[in-house]
Amino acid sequence: MTAILELREAGLTYRRASTPALDDVSFVIEQGRGLGIVGESGAGKTTALSLLLGLARPTSGTVLFDGVPLDLRDREQLRAFRRSVQPVFQDPYSSLDPRQSVGRIVAEPLASLGIARGAQAAERVRRALEAVALPADAARRYPHEFSGGQRQRIAIARAIVSRPRVLLADEPVSALDVTTRIQIIELLGELARSEGMTVVMVSHDLSVVASLCADTVVLRGGRLVEAGPTSEVLGSPRDPYTRRLLASVPRLPA
Amino acid sequence: MSPRDRAGAPDATAPLLEVEGLSVTSRDGVTLVDDVSFRLAPGERLSLIGESGSGKSLTSFALTGLLADGLSASGSIRLDGVQVVGARERELVPLRGRVASTVFQEPLTALDPLMRLGRQVAEPLRRHLGLRGDALRRAVLDALSEVGLPEPERIARAYSWEISGGQRQRVAIAAALACRPRLLIADEPTTALDVTVQAEVLALIERLVDEREMALLFVSHDLAVVSRMAQRALVLRGGRVVEEAGIDRILTSPQSAYTAELVRSARELDAALEVR
Numbered sequence: 452m453t454a455i456l457e458l459r460e461a462g463l464t465y466r467r468a469s470t471p472a473l474d475d476v477s478f479v480i481e482q483g484r485g486l487g488i489v490g491e492s493g494a495g496k497t498t499a500l501s502l503l504l505g506l507a508r509p510t511s512g513t514v515l516f517d518g519v520p521l522d523l524r525d526r527e528q529l530r531a532f533r534r535s536v537q538p539v540f541q542d543p544y545s546s547l548d549p550r551q552s553v554g555r556i557v558a559e560p561l562a563s564l565g566i567a568r569g570a571q572a573a574e575r576v577r578r579a580l581e582a583v584a585l586p587a588d589a590a591r592r593y594p595h596e597f598s599g600g601q602r603q604r605i606a607i608a609r610a611i612v613s614r615p616r617v618l619l620a621d622e623p624v625s626a627l628d629v630t631t632r633i634q635i636i637e638l639l640g641e642l643a644r645s646e647g648m649t650v651v652m653v654s655h656d657l658s659v660v661a662s663l664c665a666d667t668v669v670l671r672g673g674r675l676v677e678a679g680p681t682s683e684v685l686g687s688p689r690d691p692y693t694r695r696l697l698a699s700v701p702r703l704p705a
Numbered sequence: 706m707s708p709r710d711r712a713g714a715p716d717a718t719a720p721l722l723e724v725e726g727l728s729v730t731s732r733d734g735v736t737l738v739d740d741v742s743f744r745l746a747p748g749e750r751l752s753l754i755g756e757s758g759s760g761k762s763l764t765s766f767a768l769t770g771l772l773a774d775g776l777s778a779s780g781s782i783r784l785d786g787v788q789v790v791g792a793r794e795r796e797l798v799p800l801r802g803r804v805a806s807t808v809f810q811e812p813l814t815a816l817d818p819l820m821r822l823g824r825q826v827a828e829p830l831r832r833h834l835g836l837r838g839d840a841l842r843r844a845v846l847d848a849l850s851e852v853g854l855p856e857p858e859r860i861a862r863a864y865s866w867e868i869s870g871g872q873r874q875r876v877a878i879a880a881a882l883a884c885r886p887r888l889l890i891a892d893e894p895t896t897a898l899d900v901t902v903q904a905e906v907l908a909l910i911e912r913l914v915d916e917r918e919m920a921l922l923f924v925s926h927d928l929a930v931v932s933r934m935a936q937r938a939l940v941l942r943g944g945r946v947v948e949e950a951g952i953d954r955i956l957t958s959p960q961s962a963y964t965a966e967l968v969r970s971a972r973e974l975d976a977a978l979e980v981r
Contacts, residue, residue, distance in 0.1 A: 491899035491900065491901060491902075492870070492899050599757070628756035628757055628926065629756065629926065629927075629928075629967065629970045629971055629974070630756065630966055630967060630970045632970070632974070633970045633973055633974070655899065655900065657900075657978060658974040658975065658977045658978050659974070659977075661977040661978050661980050662973075662974070662977040681980055682980050685978070685980045686980040695901055696900060696901060697978070698904075699900045699901040699903065699904035700900055700929075700978060701903070701904075701907070701927065701929035701930045701932075701933060702929055702975060702978070703928060703929045703932055703956065703971060703972060703975045704932055704953075704956065
Protein backbone atom coordinates (compact mmCIF):
# COMPACT_ATOMS: atom_id res chain seq x y z
CA MET A 452 0.00 0.00 0.00
CA THR A 453 1.23 3.48 -0.80
CA ALA A 454 0.35 6.51 1.23
CA ILE A 455 -1.03 9.40 -0.81
CA LEU A 456 -1.49 11.71 2.12
CA GLU A 457 -0.24 11.53 5.64
CA LEU A 458 -0.41 13.60 8.80
CA ARG A 459 2.72 13.00 10.84
CA GLU A 460 2.58 14.30 14.42
CA ALA A 461 0.66 17.22 12.95
CA GLY A 462 -0.67 20.00 15.12
CA LEU A 463 -2.20 23.38 14.55
CA THR A 464 -2.66 26.15 17.05
CA TYR A 465 -4.61 29.08 15.64
CA ARG A 466 -3.22 32.53 16.24
CA ARG A 467 -4.14 33.84 19.70
CA ALA A 468 -5.66 30.48 20.67
CA SER A 469 -4.46 29.09 23.98
CA THR A 470 -5.00 25.44 23.09
CA PRO A 471 -4.24 23.65 19.82
CA ALA A 472 -7.12 22.87 17.48
CA LEU A 473 -5.18 19.78 16.46
CA ASP A 474 -2.52 18.20 18.62
CA ASP A 475 0.09 15.63 17.57
CA VAL A 476 -2.14 13.71 15.17
CA SER A 477 -0.79 11.02 12.84
CA PHE A 478 -2.63 8.96 10.26
CA VAL A 479 -2.19 7.74 6.71
CA ILE A 480 -4.45 7.86 3.67
CA GLU A 481 -3.69 4.90 1.44
CA GLN A 482 -4.59 4.58 -2.21
CA GLY A 483 -7.98 2.89 -2.52
CA ARG A 484 -8.79 2.87 1.21
CA GLY A 485 -11.51 5.37 2.00
CA LEU A 486 -10.99 7.13 5.32
CA GLY A 487 -13.58 8.62 7.65
CA ILE A 488 -12.56 11.28 10.15
CA VAL A 489 -15.19 11.34 12.88
CA GLY A 490 -15.78 13.36 16.01
CA GLU A 491 -18.02 15.97 17.62
CA SER A 492 -17.73 19.76 17.72
CA GLY A 493 -14.26 20.90 18.64
CA ALA A 494 -12.75 17.54 17.74
CA GLY A 495 -10.41 19.07 15.15
CA LYS A 496 -12.06 17.42 12.13
CA THR A 497 -12.22 20.59 10.07
CA THR A 498 -8.67 21.55 11.03
CA ALA A 499 -7.41 18.11 9.97
CA LEU A 500 -9.25 18.54 6.69
CA SER A 501 -7.77 21.97 6.00
CA LEU A 502 -4.29 20.54 6.55
CA LEU A 503 -5.03 17.66 4.17
CA LEU A 504 -6.38 20.14 1.60
CA GLY A 505 -3.33 22.35 1.88
CA LEU A 506 -5.47 25.26 3.04
CA ALA A 507 -3.50 25.64 6.25
CA ARG A 508 0.02 24.82 7.37
CA PRO A 509 0.60 22.77 10.52
CA THR A 510 2.27 24.69 13.37
CA SER A 511 3.95 21.44 14.39
CA GLY A 512 4.63 18.19 12.56
CA THR A 513 4.23 17.54 8.85
CA VAL A 514 1.73 16.85 6.07
CA LEU A 515 3.13 14.46 3.49
CA PHE A 516 1.95 14.15 -0.09
CA ASP A 517 3.23 11.06 -1.92
CA GLY A 518 5.77 10.68 0.84
CA VAL A 519 7.18 14.20 0.47
CA PRO A 520 6.51 17.00 2.98
CA LEU A 521 3.90 19.33 1.52
CA ASP A 522 5.36 22.77 0.94
CA LEU A 523 2.69 25.32 0.06
CA ARG A 524 5.34 27.62 -1.50
CA ASP A 525 6.54 24.92 -3.92
CA ARG A 526 4.45 25.75 -7.00
CA GLU A 527 5.42 22.60 -8.86
CA GLN A 528 4.41 20.35 -5.98
CA LEU A 529 1.28 22.37 -5.30
CA ARG A 530 0.10 21.93 -8.90
CA ALA A 531 0.52 18.16 -8.71
CA PHE A 532 -1.20 18.25 -5.32
CA ARG A 533 -4.23 20.22 -6.53
CA ARG A 534 -4.67 17.85 -9.47
CA SER A 535 -4.59 14.88 -7.13
CA VAL A 536 -6.68 16.13 -4.23
CA GLN A 537 -10.06 17.80 -4.72
CA PRO A 538 -12.55 19.02 -2.12
CA VAL A 539 -16.33 18.58 -1.77
CA PHE A 540 -17.96 20.86 0.77
CA GLN A 541 -20.90 20.39 3.08
CA ASP A 542 -23.38 22.92 1.84
CA PRO A 543 -24.30 22.59 -1.84
CA TYR A 544 -26.29 25.81 -1.49
CA SER A 545 -23.37 28.08 -0.71
CA SER A 546 -20.47 26.31 -2.41
CA LEU A 547 -21.70 26.88 -5.99
CA ASP A 548 -21.48 30.33 -7.60
CA PRO A 549 -25.10 31.19 -8.52
CA ARG A 550 -24.06 33.46 -11.43
CA GLN A 551 -22.24 30.76 -13.35
CA SER A 552 -23.72 28.01 -15.45
CA VAL A 553 -23.23 24.47 -14.18
CA GLY A 554 -21.00 23.77 -17.17
CA ARG A 555 -18.64 26.59 -16.19
CA ILE A 556 -18.68 25.63 -12.51
CA VAL A 557 -17.76 22.04 -13.31
CA ALA A 558 -15.08 23.11 -15.83
CA GLU A 559 -13.38 25.47 -13.37
CA PRO A 560 -10.66 23.06 -12.11
CA LEU A 561 -9.79 22.17 -15.73
CA ALA A 562 -9.08 25.82 -16.49
CA SER A 563 -7.38 26.77 -13.22
CA LEU A 564 -5.16 23.68 -13.23
CA GLY A 565 -4.41 24.04 -16.95
CA ILE A 566 -5.69 20.55 -17.71
CA ALA A 567 -8.00 21.09 -20.67
CA ARG A 568 -9.75 23.81 -22.65
CA GLY A 569 -12.38 24.19 -25.34
CA ALA A 570 -13.92 21.07 -26.82
CA GLN A 571 -11.71 18.82 -24.74
CA ALA A 572 -12.88 20.49 -21.53
CA ALA A 573 -16.52 20.32 -22.67
CA GLU A 574 -16.13 16.59 -23.20
CA ARG A 575 -14.61 16.14 -19.72
CA VAL A 576 -17.50 18.13 -18.22
CA ARG A 577 -20.03 16.03 -20.11
CA ARG A 578 -18.49 12.84 -18.76
CA ALA A 579 -18.29 14.19 -15.21
CA LEU A 580 -21.98 15.17 -15.28
CA GLU A 581 -22.80 11.74 -16.65
CA ALA A 582 -20.78 10.06 -13.89
CA VAL A 583 -22.86 11.84 -11.23
CA ALA A 584 -26.10 10.99 -13.10
CA LEU A 585 -27.17 14.54 -13.94
CA PRO A 586 -29.18 15.15 -17.13
CA ALA A 587 -27.14 16.02 -20.23
CA ASP A 588 -28.59 19.56 -20.45
CA ALA A 589 -27.45 20.36 -16.86
CA ALA A 590 -24.33 22.12 -18.16
CA ARG A 591 -26.42 24.93 -19.65
CA ARG A 592 -28.50 25.46 -16.53
CA TYR A 593 -27.82 27.35 -13.25
CA PRO A 594 -27.45 26.04 -9.67
CA HIS A 595 -30.77 27.48 -8.45
CA GLU A 596 -32.61 25.24 -10.91
CA PHE A 597 -31.48 22.17 -8.97
CA SER A 598 -32.50 20.53 -5.69
CA GLY A 599 -30.07 20.11 -2.77
CA GLY A 600 -29.14 16.56 -3.76
CA GLN A 601 -28.59 17.55 -7.39
CA ARG A 602 -26.43 20.49 -6.30
CA GLN A 603 -24.27 18.13 -4.30
CA ARG A 604 -23.96 16.07 -7.50
CA ILE A 605 -22.77 19.22 -9.30
CA ALA A 606 -20.19 19.83 -6.56
CA ILE A 607 -19.02 16.23 -6.89
CA ALA A 608 -18.84 16.55 -10.71
CA ARG A 609 -16.60 19.62 -10.26
CA ALA A 610 -14.40 17.67 -7.84
CA ILE A 611 -13.95 14.65 -10.14
CA VAL A 612 -13.59 16.47 -13.48
CA SER A 613 -9.80 16.70 -13.06
CA ARG A 614 -9.72 12.95 -12.24
CA PRO A 615 -8.11 13.40 -8.83
CA ARG A 616 -6.84 10.45 -6.85
CA VAL A 617 -8.42 11.68 -3.62
CA LEU A 618 -11.78 13.32 -2.88
CA LEU A 619 -11.76 15.16 0.44
CA ALA A 620 -15.35 15.66 1.48
CA ASP A 621 -16.43 17.79 4.43
CA GLU A 622 -19.74 16.42 5.77
CA PRO A 623 -20.87 15.80 2.18
CA VAL A 624 -24.37 14.58 3.07
CA SER A 625 -25.18 16.35 6.34
CA ALA A 626 -27.24 19.05 4.67
CA LEU A 627 -29.31 16.51 2.73
CA ASP A 628 -32.56 14.70 3.50
CA VAL A 629 -32.24 11.03 4.36
CA THR A 630 -33.56 9.71 1.04
CA THR A 631 -31.16 11.98 -0.89
CA ARG A 632 -28.37 11.17 1.55
CA ILE A 633 -28.51 7.48 0.63
CA GLN A 634 -28.28 8.35 -3.07
CA ILE A 635 -25.19 10.53 -2.62
CA ILE A 636 -23.51 7.89 -0.43
CA GLU A 637 -24.15 5.36 -3.20
CA LEU A 638 -22.78 7.76 -5.80
CA LEU A 639 -19.56 8.34 -3.82
CA GLY A 640 -19.14 4.60 -3.31
CA GLU A 641 -19.66 3.99 -7.01
CA LEU A 642 -17.14 6.68 -8.01
CA ALA A 643 -14.59 5.20 -5.63
CA ARG A 644 -15.00 1.84 -7.36
CA SER A 645 -15.34 2.91 -11.00
CA GLU A 646 -12.84 5.79 -11.03
CA GLY A 647 -10.46 4.30 -8.48
CA MET A 648 -10.74 7.38 -6.30
CA THR A 649 -10.02 7.38 -2.60
CA VAL A 650 -12.81 9.10 -0.69
CA VAL A 651 -11.79 10.78 2.55
CA MET A 652 -14.53 12.38 4.54
CA VAL A 653 -15.07 14.30 7.67
CA SER A 654 -18.35 13.44 9.29
CA HIS A 655 -20.15 13.53 12.59
CA ASP A 656 -22.39 10.77 11.24
CA LEU A 657 -20.99 7.34 12.03
CA SER A 658 -23.40 5.49 9.76
CA VAL A 659 -22.23 7.48 6.73
CA VAL A 660 -18.61 6.68 7.53
CA ALA A 661 -19.46 3.03 8.16
CA SER A 662 -21.17 2.86 4.75
CA LEU A 663 -18.26 4.33 2.80
CA CYS A 664 -14.91 4.17 4.53
CA ALA A 665 -12.52 1.24 4.96
CA ASP A 666 -10.63 3.10 7.69
CA THR A 667 -11.79 5.35 10.51
CA VAL A 668 -10.04 7.94 12.64
CA VAL A 669 -11.77 9.19 15.80
CA LEU A 670 -10.80 12.65 17.04
CA ARG A 671 -11.74 14.37 20.26
CA GLY A 672 -10.65 17.77 21.52
CA GLY A 673 -7.94 17.97 18.83
CA ARG A 674 -6.39 14.62 19.69
CA LEU A 675 -6.54 11.22 18.03
CA VAL A 676 -8.57 8.82 20.14
CA GLU A 677 -8.56 5.71 18.00
CA ALA A 678 -7.69 4.77 14.40
CA GLY A 679 -7.78 1.67 12.25
CA PRO A 680 -9.99 -0.38 9.96
CA THR A 681 -13.64 0.74 10.31
CA SER A 682 -14.65 -2.84 11.12
CA GLU A 683 -12.46 -2.66 14.24
CA VAL A 684 -12.91 0.96 15.28
CA LEU A 685 -16.70 0.92 14.94
CA GLY A 686 -17.17 -2.85 15.21
CA SER A 687 -15.25 -3.39 18.44
CA PRO A 688 -14.05 0.00 19.71
CA ARG A 689 -11.34 -0.08 22.34
CA ASP A 690 -11.54 3.50 23.54
CA PRO A 691 -14.32 4.40 26.01
CA TYR A 692 -15.06 7.63 24.08
CA THR A 693 -15.56 5.75 20.80
CA ARG A 694 -17.87 3.38 22.66
CA ARG A 695 -19.87 6.28 24.07
CA LEU A 696 -20.07 7.88 20.62
CA LEU A 697 -21.44 4.66 19.13
CA ALA A 698 -23.86 4.08 21.99
CA SER A 699 -25.26 7.60 21.52
CA VAL A 700 -26.32 7.04 17.91
CA PRO A 701 -30.12 6.65 17.87
CA ARG A 702 -31.00 3.25 16.44
CA LEU A 703 -34.12 1.85 14.84
CA PRO A 704 -35.85 -0.98 16.67
CA ALA A 705 -35.05 -4.30 14.98
CA MET B 706 -50.49 23.50 45.65
CA SER B 707 -50.19 22.36 42.10
CA PRO B 708 -49.39 25.17 39.68
CA ARG B 709 -51.51 23.27 37.22
CA ASP B 710 -54.73 24.53 38.87
CA ARG B 711 -57.11 25.83 36.29
CA ALA B 712 -60.68 26.94 36.12
CA GLY B 713 -62.58 23.63 36.22
CA ALA B 714 -61.06 20.18 36.18
CA PRO B 715 -59.55 19.07 32.85
CA ASP B 716 -61.62 16.50 31.03
CA ALA B 717 -59.35 13.48 30.73
CA THR B 718 -61.14 12.10 27.69
CA ALA B 719 -61.23 15.30 25.61
CA PRO B 720 -58.28 15.78 23.25
CA LEU B 721 -55.75 18.31 24.45
CA LEU B 722 -55.12 19.31 20.88
CA GLU B 723 -57.46 18.94 17.94
CA VAL B 724 -56.33 20.03 14.48
CA GLU B 725 -58.89 20.00 11.67
CA GLY B 726 -58.14 20.85 8.05
CA LEU B 727 -55.16 23.06 8.91
CA SER B 728 -53.63 24.87 5.97
CA VAL B 729 -50.81 27.41 5.99
CA THR B 730 -50.52 29.79 3.07
CA SER B 731 -47.85 32.32 2.19
CA ARG B 732 -48.63 35.92 1.23
CA ASP B 733 -48.13 35.12 -2.45
CA GLY B 734 -50.69 32.34 -2.25
CA VAL B 735 -48.46 29.27 -1.99
CA THR B 736 -49.97 26.50 0.13
CA LEU B 737 -47.23 25.22 2.45
CA VAL B 738 -49.37 23.08 4.74
CA ASP B 739 -52.38 21.49 3.12
CA ASP B 740 -55.39 20.14 5.00
CA VAL B 741 -53.64 18.58 7.97
CA SER B 742 -55.78 16.98 10.69
CA PHE B 743 -54.83 15.13 13.86
CA ARG B 744 -55.63 14.80 17.55
CA LEU B 745 -53.48 14.52 20.59
CA ALA B 746 -54.82 13.17 23.88
CA PRO B 747 -53.43 14.26 27.26
CA GLY B 748 -50.17 12.39 27.94
CA GLU B 749 -49.92 11.05 24.40
CA ARG B 750 -46.69 11.17 22.37
CA LEU B 751 -47.11 11.94 18.72
CA SER B 752 -44.50 12.71 16.11
CA LEU B 753 -44.57 14.73 12.91
CA ILE B 754 -42.06 13.12 10.56
CA GLY B 755 -40.93 14.68 7.32
CA GLU B 756 -38.02 15.89 5.23
CA SER B 757 -37.28 19.49 4.27
CA GLY B 758 -40.31 21.26 2.83
CA SER B 759 -42.74 18.78 4.39
CA GLY B 760 -44.44 21.48 6.46
CA LYS B 761 -43.74 19.74 9.78
CA SER B 762 -42.20 22.79 11.45
CA LEU B 763 -44.83 25.20 10.09
CA THR B 764 -47.53 22.91 11.43
CA SER B 765 -45.91 22.94 14.87
CA PHE B 766 -45.51 26.74 14.84
CA ALA B 767 -49.17 27.21 13.86
CA LEU B 768 -50.32 25.28 16.95
CA THR B 769 -49.52 28.12 19.33
CA GLY B 770 -49.91 30.92 16.77
CA LEU B 771 -46.18 31.35 16.16
CA LEU B 772 -46.26 31.56 12.36
CA ALA B 773 -43.99 34.22 10.88
CA ASP B 774 -45.45 37.38 9.37
CA GLY B 775 -46.67 36.76 5.85
CA LEU B 776 -47.91 33.26 6.67
CA SER B 777 -51.53 32.64 7.50
CA ALA B 778 -53.35 29.63 8.90
CA SER B 779 -56.84 28.45 8.06
CA GLY B 780 -58.89 25.54 9.34
CA SER B 781 -59.18 24.81 13.03
CA ILE B 782 -56.73 24.28 15.89
CA ARG B 783 -58.32 23.72 19.29
CA LEU B 784 -55.71 23.77 22.03
CA ASP B 785 -57.24 22.92 25.40
CA GLY B 786 -60.57 23.97 23.91
CA VAL B 787 -59.35 27.38 22.70
CA GLN B 788 -59.51 28.15 18.98
CA VAL B 789 -56.01 29.25 17.91
CA VAL B 790 -56.70 30.00 14.24
CA GLY B 791 -57.69 33.65 13.96
CA ALA B 792 -57.21 34.26 17.69
CA ARG B 793 -55.75 37.53 18.92
CA GLU B 794 -52.30 37.62 20.44
CA ARG B 795 -53.70 38.34 23.92
CA GLU B 796 -55.88 35.24 23.74
CA LEU B 797 -52.82 33.14 22.89
CA VAL B 798 -50.47 34.47 25.56
CA PRO B 799 -52.21 32.54 28.39
CA LEU B 800 -51.85 29.31 26.39
CA ARG B 801 -48.14 29.61 25.67
CA GLY B 802 -46.00 28.18 28.43
CA ARG B 803 -49.08 27.30 30.46
CA VAL B 804 -50.89 24.83 28.18
CA ALA B 805 -48.30 24.26 25.47
CA SER B 806 -44.63 25.19 25.18
CA THR B 807 -42.27 24.89 22.27
CA VAL B 808 -38.59 23.94 22.25
CA PHE B 809 -36.86 24.82 18.98
CA GLN B 810 -34.03 23.29 17.00
CA GLU B 811 -31.59 26.09 17.63
CA PRO B 812 -31.66 27.18 21.28
CA LEU B 813 -29.87 30.41 20.37
CA THR B 814 -32.98 31.61 18.55
CA ALA B 815 -35.13 30.98 21.63
CA LEU B 816 -32.74 32.66 24.06
CA ASP B 817 -32.05 36.39 24.19
CA PRO B 818 -28.26 36.95 24.07
CA LEU B 819 -28.58 40.23 26.01
CA MET B 820 -30.53 38.86 28.95
CA ARG B 821 -29.15 36.73 31.76
CA LEU B 822 -30.45 33.16 31.50
CA GLY B 823 -32.06 33.26 34.93
CA ARG B 824 -34.26 36.17 33.91
CA GLN B 825 -35.39 34.30 30.82
CA VAL B 826 -36.48 31.33 32.90
CA ALA B 827 -38.10 33.72 35.40
CA GLU B 828 -40.17 35.50 32.75
CA PRO B 829 -42.88 32.81 32.29
CA LEU B 830 -42.93 32.10 36.04
CA ARG B 831 -43.62 35.75 36.77
CA ARG B 832 -46.17 36.18 34.01
CA HIS B 833 -48.19 32.99 34.41
CA LEU B 834 -47.73 32.04 38.04
CA GLY B 835 -47.31 35.54 39.48
CA LEU B 836 -44.18 34.55 41.39
CA ARG B 837 -42.02 37.37 42.80
CA GLY B 838 -38.91 37.85 44.95
CA ASP B 839 -37.53 34.86 46.82
CA ALA B 840 -40.21 32.48 45.56
CA LEU B 841 -39.37 33.43 41.99
CA ARG B 842 -35.64 33.04 42.57
CA ARG B 843 -36.16 29.60 44.11
CA ALA B 844 -38.44 28.51 41.25
CA VAL B 845 -35.82 29.57 38.68
CA LEU B 846 -33.06 27.58 40.41
CA ASP B 847 -35.39 24.59 40.75
CA ALA B 848 -36.25 24.76 37.06
CA LEU B 849 -32.55 24.89 36.10
CA SER B 850 -31.53 22.02 38.35
CA GLU B 851 -34.44 19.91 37.18
CA VAL B 852 -33.02 19.90 33.63
CA GLY B 853 -29.75 18.55 34.99
CA LEU B 854 -27.71 21.74 34.83
CA PRO B 855 -24.80 21.79 37.27
CA GLU B 856 -24.37 24.95 39.37
CA PRO B 857 -27.77 26.48 38.61
CA GLU B 858 -26.74 29.73 40.37
CA ARG B 859 -23.87 30.20 37.95
CA ILE B 860 -26.02 29.36 34.89
CA ALA B 861 -28.73 31.77 36.06
CA ARG B 862 -26.20 34.62 36.05
CA ALA B 863 -24.67 33.61 32.70
CA TYR B 864 -25.58 34.69 29.17
CA SER B 865 -26.51 32.24 26.42
CA TRP B 866 -23.20 32.64 24.60
CA GLU B 867 -21.25 31.72 27.72
CA ILE B 868 -22.50 28.12 27.85
CA SER B 869 -22.35 25.11 25.51
CA GLY B 870 -24.98 24.18 22.92
CA GLY B 871 -26.24 21.29 25.02
CA GLN B 872 -26.53 23.48 28.12
CA ARG B 873 -28.39 26.11 26.10
CA GLN B 874 -30.94 23.55 24.99
CA ARG B 875 -31.34 22.51 28.64
CA VAL B 876 -31.99 26.13 29.62
CA ALA B 877 -34.51 26.49 26.77
CA ILE B 878 -36.26 23.34 28.03
CA ALA B 879 -36.23 24.71 31.59
CA ALA B 880 -37.85 27.96 30.40
CA ALA B 881 -40.39 26.09 28.27
CA LEU B 882 -41.41 23.77 31.09
CA ALA B 883 -41.17 26.20 34.03
CA CYS B 884 -44.95 26.70 34.17
CA ARG B 885 -45.69 22.99 33.80
CA PRO B 886 -47.49 23.00 30.46
CA ARG B 887 -49.52 19.92 29.55
CA LEU B 888 -48.07 19.74 26.05
CA LEU B 889 -44.43 20.01 24.97
CA ILE B 890 -43.91 20.77 21.30
CA ALA B 891 -40.33 19.84 20.42
CA ASP B 892 -39.26 20.95 16.96
CA GLU B 893 -36.08 19.04 16.00
CA PRO B 894 -34.79 19.77 19.52
CA THR B 895 -31.55 17.80 19.12
CA THR B 896 -30.74 18.21 15.42
CA ALA B 897 -28.16 20.94 16.07
CA LEU B 898 -26.45 19.02 18.87
CA ASP B 899 -23.54 16.59 18.93
CA VAL B 900 -24.59 12.96 19.07
CA THR B 901 -23.52 12.35 22.69
CA VAL B 902 -25.29 15.55 23.76
CA GLN B 903 -28.33 14.55 21.73
CA ALA B 904 -28.54 11.29 23.66
CA GLU B 905 -28.52 13.22 26.96
CA VAL B 906 -31.12 15.77 25.87
CA LEU B 907 -33.45 13.06 24.52
CA ALA B 908 -33.16 11.24 27.84
CA LEU B 909 -33.97 14.49 29.64
CA ILE B 910 -37.08 15.16 27.53
CA GLU B 911 -38.19 11.56 28.02
CA ARG B 912 -37.80 11.81 31.78
CA LEU B 913 -39.62 15.13 32.11
CA VAL B 914 -42.48 14.09 29.82
CA ASP B 915 -42.80 10.91 31.85
CA GLU B 916 -42.64 12.47 35.31
CA ARG B 917 -45.07 15.27 34.50
CA GLU B 918 -47.37 13.11 32.37
CA MET B 919 -47.11 15.68 29.60
CA ALA B 920 -48.26 15.16 26.05
CA LEU B 921 -45.43 15.40 23.52
CA LEU B 922 -45.49 16.52 19.90
CA PHE B 923 -42.08 15.62 18.57
CA VAL B 924 -41.15 17.08 15.20
CA SER B 925 -38.24 15.36 13.46
CA HIS B 926 -36.73 14.09 10.24
CA ASP B 927 -34.99 11.25 12.07
CA LEU B 928 -36.93 7.99 12.23
CA ALA B 929 -34.58 6.46 14.77
CA VAL B 930 -35.08 9.38 17.16
CA VAL B 931 -38.82 9.36 16.56
CA SER B 932 -39.09 5.63 17.24
CA ARG B 933 -37.64 6.30 20.66
CA MET B 934 -39.71 9.37 21.52
CA ALA B 935 -43.23 8.76 20.16
CA GLN B 936 -45.89 6.08 19.96
CA ARG B 937 -47.65 7.33 16.87
CA ALA B 938 -46.63 9.49 13.92
CA LEU B 939 -47.90 11.53 11.03
CA VAL B 940 -45.70 11.34 7.94
CA LEU B 941 -45.78 14.64 6.05
CA ARG B 942 -44.61 15.39 2.57
CA GLY B 943 -44.98 18.63 0.63
CA GLY B 944 -47.38 19.95 3.27
CA ARG B 945 -49.73 16.96 3.22
CA VAL B 946 -50.21 13.99 5.50
CA VAL B 947 -49.23 10.87 3.60
CA GLU B 948 -49.69 8.47 6.47
CA GLU B 949 -50.70 8.29 10.11
CA ALA B 950 -50.03 5.20 12.19
CA GLY B 951 -48.28 3.73 15.21
CA ILE B 952 -44.48 3.88 14.97
CA ASP B 953 -44.18 0.09 14.90
CA ARG B 954 -46.57 -0.10 12.00
CA ILE B 955 -44.78 2.67 10.11
CA LEU B 956 -41.48 0.86 10.51
CA THR B 957 -42.73 -2.63 9.71
CA SER B 958 -45.49 -2.11 7.17
CA PRO B 959 -45.56 1.42 5.78
CA GLN B 960 -48.67 2.01 3.69
CA SER B 961 -47.49 4.74 1.31
CA ALA B 962 -44.63 4.42 -1.17
CA TYR B 963 -43.04 7.57 0.24
CA THR B 964 -43.02 6.30 3.84
CA ALA B 965 -41.60 3.01 2.57
CA GLU B 966 -38.72 4.88 0.92
CA LEU B 967 -38.11 6.90 4.07
CA VAL B 968 -38.00 3.73 6.16
CA ARG B 969 -35.79 1.93 3.64
CA SER B 970 -33.26 4.80 3.66
CA ALA B 971 -33.23 4.95 7.45
CA ARG B 972 -32.82 1.16 7.68
CA GLU B 973 -29.92 1.26 5.24
CA LEU B 974 -28.06 3.87 7.31
CA ASP B 975 -28.88 1.99 10.49
CA ALA B 976 -27.64 -1.31 9.04
CA ALA B 977 -24.32 0.31 8.11
CA LEU B 978 -23.58 0.54 11.83
CA GLU B 979 -23.64 -3.24 12.14
CA VAL B 980 -19.94 -3.41 11.24
CA ARG B 981 -18.05 -6.59 11.87
